[in-house]
Amino acid sequence: MANHPQWLSPAISAELQQQVLESKTLDVANGCFVYDLEQLQAHLASLQQQDVIKLWFAVKANPLSRVIQTLDSAGFNFDVASSGELAQVLQQGIAPERILNTGPAKSKQQIHAFIKQGVRVFVAESLNQLQWLNEASQAENVTPQVLLRVQLQWPEGEKNPLGGNALTPFGLSVAEWQGIKVTDFPSVDICGLHIFQWGNMLSNQKMYQLWQQMVPPLCQLANDIGMTLKILDLGGGLGIDYLQQGVGLSWQQIITDLAKIKQQAGVDELWLELGRFAVAHCGYYLSPVVDKKMNYQQAQLVLAGGINHLLRPAITDQPFPVALLRTSQSESKQYDVHGPLCTSMDKLGQFSLPEDVSVDDVLVFGLCGAYGFTESMPFFLCHEIASEWVWHSGKLTEIRTAESANWYLR
Incomplete structure (x- = not known):
């Protein structure tokens, strides 16, 4: 990228480019989430440098096992609002006395x-x-x-x-x-x-x-x-x-x-x-461009994944920030960015992106560590469920694999 946005560190940008554009280790064909656990650890440690308040993590923001484990190691307690969230937290070895219902x-x-x-x-x-x-x-x-x-x-x-x-x-x-x-x-x-x-x-x-x-x-x-x-x-x-x-x-x-x-x-x-204040900054969502067109003088991009993976923009009118993953020196241009669903709701926002963005390019969205996949609407149109990965100690690890609609369709 010509300029790194504030929410995307040069280190994680370089790693994502290497894993997606060069080695192809990270398959983003249908969209995926990546969580930087080292960044999360540092942020949580800074939040705990005080003795005024007791901190709980609202599990609804991100119930992924490795995220919960990282918060546990930082001394957070856990706020759960369902039997499913309770089961997930207990499965990570959290004592029930540290749980708020x-x-x-x-x-x-x-x-x-x-x-x-x-x-x-x-x-x-x-x-x-x-x-x-x-x-x-x-x-x-x-x-x-x-x-x-x-x-x-x-x-x-x-x-x-x-x-x-x-x-x-x-x-x-x-x-x-x-x-x-x-x-x-x-x-x-x-x-x-x-x-x-x-x-x-x-x-x-x-x-x-x-x-x-x-x-x-x-x-x-x-x-x-x-x-x-x-x-x-x-x-x-x-x-x-x-x-x-x-x-x-x-x-x-x-x-x-x-x-x-x-x-x-x-x-x-x-x-x-x-919730979001604890984990938002550590998360990224990546999705490829599957189509590009002009429509009534408005440039449009259609992605493989949209509100089926990131619903928040449709219900808050607050898009997640986005950047083109590869380096580009082109001038910027305003694009409407849409997902694959057959509804006008499936719009991730209007963004300034390099003019030369094209089909098969990958966009990376930031601040997706909270209210990402588990707040989405993954079942409409039976698209693939996004995978989730973590970055820690110089290694990308897949925690939840992508799933076709076959796992829930009967």
């Missing part, structure tokens, strides 16, 4: 199963869940920690700057939770509150303002229901600059701000559940 759809049966498997930290999102947790804990003679998830709404005319006023199934209002007393649930330790209703925040100032607004009503709720508020879980939502506009969060400022929030709330522990 979140998610709005926890059934009575799932709660019993999680407790039987040793999970001891839960976020209750409804009165039913709280009652089921109490019953299951009593039956198993255990006392798990339980955090109540609160959904706040701001007064009319004071719109939450992060869009958190939309009603969601996550948690309950303060008024609903005020109808309980912690003494009504003796088999669980109701010791904290969970609040999270925003996403991909890129402003330290706005995030701090939001955290400040949340503390008074949460502390009041704890007092009203007889809770000693020991833990405040602020969820995640820390943003990534997908649009490459030169904006983003300062981790050191986050730690400074959260130290103030911790003191203001008077809690023993402050938790964050990081």
Whole structure:
């Protein structure tokens, strides 16, 4: 490449070029993901150089085994929201005591199963869940920690700057939770509150303002229901600059701000559940160009893989950044980049790419370590499932092979 974008290091660019364009070790014919575990290790170590917050990894962001193992070695705990995520984390040798169960759809049966498997930290999102947790804990003679998830709404005319006023199934209002007393649930330790209703925040100032607004009503709720508020879980939502506009969060400022929030709330522990902020930068998606054309004076590229592997651009209007894998000295030109699906939704964005990009060239997308393949729609049109690879210690290793549609079609 003539110029390396900020999200693509020269070292990984050279390695991908060698593996794809020269040795052909990495087969990208139908699209594939590559995760740089060395970059991930360094990033996670920098996040842990603080003593203000306890860090959890939101497994939904990337449940690949080697990614989980890397986070484990960095001292992260794990936030799981389904039985499948729990099974994947346990299979990596993670102790169940280091697992937090979140998610709005926890059934009575799932709660019993999680407790039987040793999970001891839960976020209750409804009165039913709280009652089921109490019953299951009593039956198993255990006392798990339980955090109540609160959904706040701001007064009319004071719109939450992060869009958190939309009603969601996550948690309950303060008024609903005020109808309980912690003494009504003796088999669980109701010791904290969970609040999270925003996403991909890129402003330290706005995030701090939001955290400040949340503390008074949460502390009041704890007092009203007889809770000693020991833990405040602020969820995640820390943003990534997908649009490459030169904006983003300062981790050191986050730690400074959260130290103030911790003191203001008077809690023993402050938790964050990081997803994209932990793993986005380590991931890449590669796909070849299968067609190039002009359409009503607009240049278009069609790739082998699109939202069947990378759905996020279609639902957020925030494309992953992209570059041509090979070196080019051509002038840049605006291209609409589409995937192979028979729907207008399958558009990965409009990008400035070298004018000489052509059929069989390979594009590499960055910041794909989070919300990539497992957030995609791989079954529509029965295209091949993308493979996943990791780069570590100078070696590329295939963790999950590409699969044809035969493995799920009946």
